[in-house]
Amino acid sequence: MEFNGIEVIGLVAAVLTTLSFVPQCWQIFKTRKVADISLTMYLIFFIGVILWLVYGLMIGSLAVTLANSVTAILVAIILGLKVKYSNK
């Protein structure tokens, strides 16, 4: 796989937008506070990420599939924590 500058930019973009959810997960774990986080946003985003995952599989793109698998897991964690801590 020929690694040119453009693909490196795409890869860095994928890593950043994927791992950006880690600080939000960490903050919720620490504070157990979720009131200001929009459940609607994360539900819609989750469905979108699953569709990106399906799209990545169908076009045979490892980068799209991998990035969106990790994002789906992180977003699912945030959704779970949002539901768990919402009524507290």
Next chain:
Amino acid sequence: MEFNGIEVIGLVAAVLTTLSFVPQCWQIFKTRKVADISLTMYLIFFIGVILWLVYGLMIGSLAVTLANSVTAILVAIILGLKVKYSNK
């Protein structure tokens, strides 16, 4: 541009992951509460989205460019509101 099923999935995924930030913006506008939202997440995500935008321009993909332009605007709004309401 030949519109096959796979591209439709990609388009719907792009629309969902892009517009998912609207409910978060709306919630902040209504509540002015941002404490539970991770500034680090949105900073990293913003940089990632800008790189996706550059990537989209470089590969000549209207979908990637458009989706990430809208996402960048929405995420910039959330970042602005997070900074504005953080010390309140």
